[in-house]
Each structure stands twice: as structure tokens, then as C-alpha cells.
Amino acid sequence: MPNIAFTEEEIKLLAKELTKIILPEIKKAITDDEILTFEQTCEFLKCNRSWLYERVRLKEIPHIKTGRYLKFSKKELLKWLEKHSTGMK
Template sequence: MTSSADEEEILTLRQVAEFLKVTDRTIYRLAAAKKIPAFKVGGTWRFSKAEITEWIQQQTQGGKADKT
């Protein structure tokens, strides 16, 4: 799989939880509160891997800005 195909990948709630090393419930709460980029397909949450990666970078930058 190439990196561009990897960036276009759509993840399930469980895959995002595993990727971020948190519980499924944590991801569900973040998605429902619109604190993490997500969308629903047929009533189930889905996530763009590229958007999740970007969100992680934004969270990291925000955390650094708060500490200075």
C-alpha cells in the first residue's frame, strides 16, 4: 500500500481507538462531541486517516503553544 493510498484510508471507530491507544468509548465521545474529525455512514462512525493524522498534529502544536 502506498502512502497516498494510506492517507485516503477510512478507519472504523475501533481502528482509530487502537491507532490512538485509547478506548472505543473515548473515541465515541470525541466524535459525538465533534472534537475529532468524523462522519457517519449508516449510523456508524467513520474516520479519514489523513484527517486523524492532521488532527493529531494540531493537538500536538496546541499542546506546545500552551506550555510556552
């Protein structure tokens, strides 16, 4: 298999184009606003627990606190992802 090299700018452009294609498909797949647990949110965002706890502590990510439990709206997470995606302003 040949080695293919991309510049950083080409990678960013490719990521931006893929996001334009994939994000609308994800949005279409979600008909109702699904509420996720902390663990489900880690899986959805493909992140570790400490990263998500830090985002919550700093109030950087939309979340709902019910007593000692954290919940997340999938619809709000998608909006947050779109807002924070590189080149997606």
C-alpha cells in the first residue's frame, strides 16, 4: 500500500468536509431529544470520564444536574459539538 502524506491544511479541510456530511446524518437519526447518562455521554463523545467531569465542572458543556446525577441532552450535545468543531463557525 502506498504512503500518502497530507499537509495539516489538507487534513483540516478533509475533516471539515466530512463533518458537513456526517453531522446532518447524525441529526436526522435523532428524532426525539434523548437524555443520556454520564457513562452514555462518555461513549457518545468518545472521551474519558475525567475529561467530561472537567468540562462539567467548568460549565463548558451543556448538562443537567438532578441531585447528584448528571444527565445530558443528546440534541444539546450535538449543537455543542457543531459549535466547537474546527472550521464549523
